[in-house]
Amino acid sequence: MxxxxxxxxxxxxxxxxxxxxxxxxxxxxxxxxxxxxxxxxxxxxxxxxxxxxxxxxxxxxxxxxxxxxxxxxxxxxxxxxxxxxxxxxxxxxxxxxxxxxxxxxxxxxxxxxxxxxxxxxxxxxxxxxxxxxxxxxxPLDNISEVEKLKGRKKVLETFMQFKTNDKLTIEEMRSINGPNKPELSGPNLSRRTRELHNMGLIQKSGSSEWSLTDKGRKAIKRL
CATH class of the missing domain: 3.40.50.10770 (Hypothetical protein VC1899 like domain (Restriction endonuclease-like))
Known part of the structure; x- marks a missing residue:
């Protein structure tokens, strides 16, 4: 924190x-x-x-x-x-x-x-x-990814998991639908995290963990 x-x-x-x-x-x-x-x-x-x-x-x-x-x-x-x-x-x-x-x-x-x-x-x-x-x-800078995410609802859904915690495990991210609900599949999560990573919004912080970048922290505050 x-x-x-x-x-x-x-x-x-x-x-x-x-x-x-x-x-x-x-x-x-x-x-x-x-x-x-x-x-x-x-x-x-x-x-x-x-x-x-x-x-x-x-x-x-x-x-x-x-x-x-x-x-x-x-x-x-x-x-x-x-x-x-x-x-x-x-x-x-x-x-x-x-x-x-x-x-x-x-x-x-x-x-x-x-x-x-x-x-x-x-x-x-x-x-x-x-x-x-x-x-x-x-806003002191123009984060164009914010507008891109608004048109990518599934990717945005995964990104918004970081709203209350800027570091998440893969297991936590797969449980996006809540307890006792079907988990997000591994391939689907991989596609979403890859896209967020390519945007510069999240980064690997361990073998099974992702965290927000500085750019990601700014972007999530605008959503």
Whole structure:
């Protein structure tokens, strides 16, 4: 399982820091990008307290110069590299760009692209067709295989088994229909896994086990 780290730009309100708690995104750690102006430090402390109360205990300040692109980009990248080293590369980064100056948002977005991370913002209820706050993800790359899979229902069916577990044995994959139901035949499973492997979505992780690739993890989030 990956270690999930979120970056949040401190702004004039705290509200947009919490929507992610109602999503299916995992949060192991959060960095709050901020300067030292008292008004913004107060908001930072409010967010930290609220996150701690709901179980997100590892919340850290990431000091930045909010009008210095290079400073912000460097701060994020150095922090990300440190985290990747600490967790042997098994890290997923998520960036909430709802708040912050245009320079902060630009620098953070560039860092997210470099890190191949998730980028999202919170759409206010008054602008939402649902009349409620929405978490909107911004795709940073075009995974054409997502559209291909939508037209390959049987292959998609096997791929979606990885939705809740990014590593599966062949036996688990053959039991796609559930307990006490006919298993998927070996040849049929082989055809499906071969196609998914050729798309770069899954990889062999043992003699009888398949796991998602980084590309596969991104693709499955879009399905």
């Amino acid at each position: 990956s270690f999930d780290i979120h970056f949040y730009n401190i702004g004039q309100t705290a509200d947009t820091a919490y929507q992610v708690l109602r999503s299916d995104m995992k949060i192991n750690k959060m960095y709050l990008l901020n300067n030292f102006e008292p008004a913004y430090v107060k908001i930072e402390e409010e967010i930290t307290k609220k996150l701690n109360e709901v179980g997100v205990k590892d919340v850290n300040k990431l000091p930045i110069e909010i009008h210095d692109f290079d400073n912000i980009y460097k701060a994020v990248m150095e922090t990300a590299r440190k985290e990747m080293k600490e967790h042997n590369g098994n890290v997923r980064f998520h960036f909430n760009i709802t708040m912050g100056t245009s320079i902060v948002v630009s620098a953070v977005s560039c860092a997210a692209y470099t890190l191949d991370a998730d980028l999202y913002y919170i759409l206010e209820a008054k602008y939402s067709k649902k009349q409620e706050e929405e978490l909107i993800q911004i």
